[in-house]
Amino acid sequence: MSDKFLNTYKRTGLVLDHGIGATLYTTDGKRYIDFTSGIGVNSLGHGHGELIGAIARQSAKLIHISNYFLSEPSIALAEELTAVSGYEKVFFCNSGAEANEGLIKIARKYGSSKNPDKTGIVTLKGSFHGRTVTTVTATGQDKFHKYFGPFTPGFSYVESNDLAALDAALVKTTCAFLFEPIQGEGGVKPLDKAYLAAAAEMCAQRDILFVADEVQSGIGRTGAFLACELLGVKPDMVGVAKGLAGGVPIGAILTGPKCSEVLQPGDHGTTFGGNPLAAAAARVVLAQLAKPGFLAEITRKGQRIAQEVLSWHNPLVKDVRGLGLMRGIGVTIPPGDVVTACREAGLLVLTAGEDTVRLLPPLVITDEELEAGLAKMKAALDVLSENL
Numbered sequence: 060m061s062d063k064f065l066n067t068y069k070r071t072g073l074v075l076d077h078g079i080g081a082t083l084y085t086t087d088g089k090r091y092i093d094f095t096s097g098i099g100v101n102s103l104g105h106g107h108g109e110l111i112g113a114i115a116r117q118s119a120k121l122i123h124i125s126n127y128f129l130s131e132p133s134i135a136l137a138e139e140l141t142a143v144s145g146y147e148k149v150f151f152c153n154s155g156a157e158a159n160e161g162l163i164k165i166a167r168k169y170g171s172s173k174n175p176d177k178t179g180i181v182t183l184k185g186s187f188h189g190r191t192v193t194t195v196t197a198t199g200q201d202k203f204h205k206y207f208g209p210f211t212p213g214f215s216y217v218e219s220n221d222l223a224a225l226d227a228a229l230v231k232t233t234c235a236f237l238f239e240p241i242q243g244e245g246g247v248k249p250l251d252k253a254y255l256a257a258a259a260e261m262c263a264q265r266d267i268l269f270v271a272d273e274v275q276s277g278i279g280r281t282g283a284f285l286a287c288e289l290l291g292v293k294p295d296m297v298g299v300a301k302g303l304a305g306g307v308p309i310g311a312i313l314t315g316p317k318c319s320e321v322l323q324p325g326d327h328g329t330t331f332g333g334n335p336l337a338a339a340a341a342r343v344v345l346a347q348l349a350k351p352g353f354l355a356e357i358t359r360k361g362q363r364i365a366q367e368v369l370s371w372h373n374p375l376v377k378d379v380r381g382l383g384l385m386r387g388i389g390v391t392i393p394p395g396d397v398v399t400a401c402r403e404a405g406l407l408v409l410t411a412g413e414d415t416v417r418l419l420p421p422l423v424i425t426d427e428e429l430e431a432g433l434a435k436m437k438a439a440l441d442v443l444s445e446n447l
């Protein structure tokens with residue numbers, strides 16, 4: 060292990076060497092089933108032939124060019140992404156936080172062009188929107204609000220699924236309501252359909268933008284292209300990132316009619332965003348999602364996880380939440396203990412919130428890998444519950 064890194068992560072001690080599908084190998088030859096996908100990023104798993112080929116071919120042509128120019132992959136990706144999502148326009152960036160920063164800037168320009176004070180943004184308690192000063196301010200969890208102030212003004216927070224609280228918070232000076240349709244880091248908690256429908260209506264009536272952070276839940280993760288489709292709403296704009304290019308850094312803002320013309324040259328930009336390499340990789344992911352039956356398979360595999368975990372009747376398991384391959388297992392012990400026990404059994408999983416073990420397997424995970432991973436989790440939970 061090296062001591063040359065800033066001390067920002069409680070690292071596992073594993074040094075990974077290579078992977079294939081949903082299986083990872085360490086430099087010392089240990090094998091792990093991967094239910095993390097690099098926190099929802101490796102949508103096509105590891106060592107995916109078409110992705111490797113597209114990256115190799117594109118890197119031989121152009122890796123990066125700046126956003127003063129277009130490239131064939133970025134043009135094609137913009138066309139494909141707007142077509143599959145049903146949005147009008149796109150802005151490419153590099154990460155989830157950067158996508159959310161852009162959403163916030165569009166919302167503030169939209170609001171302040173109507174009324175200079177219409178710049179407030181309402182978010183949900185328990186949310187996670189990123190690590191920049193503004194997106195950490197948007198994040199509705201106190202534990203992220205230590206040390207880094209002064210924070211960006213204009214944010215307020217309400218409880219999820221509490222319509223009365225939202226009604227009171229959406230005032231004349233609010234320009235946007237920003238939400239994750241399924242809170243990821245906060246514990247894999249989907250919002251209620253009825254709440255979201257009513258929230259969308261409230262926002263529309265008050266000329267407040269209804270804005271989704273689908274950085275974790277988007278790009279097929281839940282069995283639909285966007286989780287909002289499953290929850291029955293169409294936001295005015297959406298941020299996506301993580302799984303979009305299967306591991307090559309990319310983010311995107313997708314805009315509908317109210318938001319597509321807000322930004323003008325000079326208002327916003329990025330150096331790396333949507334460069335030809337990232338765009339070529341993202342096109343492979345979109346092509347995979349478009350294959351007949353692929354999204355339905357994500358739904359089926361997610362249901363299989365939920366059914367199987369519940370069938371164990373392990374006393375440590377409270378519930379299974381989420382959609383598709385974005386799953387949270389509520390546990391009665393610190394979730395970090397389950398993560399450690401799973402790792403010792405050869406399975407990589409994540410925590411979310413205070414009481415949740417989070418599963419984000421590659422979207423291409425096979426039934427065999429799923430079965431092997433679940434068997435390891437069962438074994439880990441059995442040992443933990445016996446030792447209670």
Ligand SMILES: Cc1ncc(COP(=O)(O)O)c(C=O)c1O
Pocket residue numbers: 098153154155156157159187188189190239243244272273274275276300301
């Ligand atoms: C919902 C959501 N928004 C934003 C982010 C921040 O994304 P990034 O780490 O790519 O900046 C994350 C990352 O976990 C996320 O889950």
